[in-house]
Amino acid sequence: MGCGKTTLGEPLARVLGKEFVDLDHYIERQCGMTAKEVFMTHGESHFRKLERTALEEIAASGIDAVVACGGGTPLQPGNMELMNDLGITVWLQASVDRITSRLVLPEQRAKRPLLSGMNDEEIRHSVAAGLATRRHLYEKAQLRFDSTWLESPAEIEASALRLKEILVKRTLLNA
Numbered sequence: 502m503g504c505g506k507t508t509l510g511e512p513l514a515r516v517l518g519k520e521f522v523d524l525d526h527y528i529e530r531q532c533g534m535t536a537k538e539v540f541m542t543h544g545e546s547h548f549r550k551l552e553r554t555a556l557e558e559i560a561a562s563g564i565d566a567v568v569a570c571g572g573g574t575p576l577q578p579g580n581m582e583l584m585n586d587l588g589i590t591v592w593l594q595a596s597v598d599r600i601t602s603r604l605v606l607p608e609q610r611a612k613r614p615l616l617s618g619m620n621d622e623e624i625r626h627s628v629a630a631g632l633a634t635r636r637h638l639y640e641k642a643q644l645r646f647d648s649t650w651l652e653s654p655a656e657i658e659a660s661a662l663r664l665k666e667i668l669v670k671r672t673l674l675n676a
Contacts (some may be wrong), residue, residue: 575638592642
């Protein structure tokens with residue numbers, strides 16, 4: 502959460518000539534409610550099952566896409582393995598302070614159900630704890646990419662081009 506999956510994913514898909522799929526938005530369209538509403542109505546466990554189903558549906562569709570998964574997607578057993586089998590997985594890495602600075606913005610708090618009612622320090626603590634408990638899952642990603650500099654359109658575009666270059670080189674090496 503807050504590492505830049507959507508912020509970087511959309512321009513990355515554009516420079517790669519692929520579709521962009523935000524997994525949360527995909528689930529929202531399927532359910533007819535926001536991710537926050539799903540969490541509040543059915544709970545996190547139900548949402549995690551919906552993520553797995555969404556991954557399977559996207560894979561079965563055969564679309565060539567950049568898929569931005571939620572930070573909790575790897576929590577469902579087998580999801581990282583599935584994603585690694587389907588494409589190149591990228592762990593977007595930023596410091597706890599950078600992620601927190603993004604998440605404390607009012608527009609970010611409003612759309613993130615796990616942040617409801619938290620103050621800035623609680624959000625920072627939640628980010629640090631989340632990274633610590635999920636690290637072993639994120640480390641299964643095939644690539645790591647520094648997503649610190651996504652604060653302006655120029656930084657976002659430069660990051661998308663850098664990641665494209667890395668992905669192209671990786672694909673050519675594995676061909």
